[in-house]
Amino acid sequence: MIEIFLSASVPLPQRNRIFFDTADILAIRESIKALVEVILPVGRITCGGHPAITPLLALFVREADLSSDHVTIYQSRLFNGKLPPELENFVDVRMTDAVGNDIGRSLTAMRQLMIASRPFDAAVIIGGMEGIYEEYDLFRASHPNAKVLPVPTTGAAAAIVHRNGGYDEELARERTYSSLFRRRLISSKRLGSG
Known part of the structure; x- marks a missing residue:
């Protein structure tokens, strides 16, 4: 079974505008849909319960x-x-303990438990805001040999991670999300290179 960590959110206008202004909401929606359709028949998706992503997954x-x-x-x-x-x-659904009334520390505690919860084959980054950076860093530290697949056409933090991480430029043009996930996640896993 392929294990995928999904780091995703839909940017909010009242937060850092760099995320909201560059987000492609339709691309976020379509990439989540493609990830579900490609991965769930052969694997599992683990993610945080973002209020815009959970309804899309359901x-x-x-x-x-x-x-x-x-x-x-x-x-x-x-x-x-x-x-x-x-x-x-x-x-x-796994509930994690809050750290007092501190949102930042509570989310960090949740992210640490979530990312350490299983041996992930890959992380997929879609859209997102500030939390994507923390999840990216935690994931790379916990799973240094796992694949990281930012989806820059969804904009927001995913595009920034892609640009700053020196990822394949082909990703910046790819909008056929089902094909992308089959090629980059499923095929590479079967070949033992993922």
């Missing part, structure tokens, strides 16, 4: 008639009472 799992037990969602107890109702659609 929708696309249902539309593709796939099993939601191949999705693991982490969420901090700090957000109890504010959680997306779509969490109920998932079997494997």
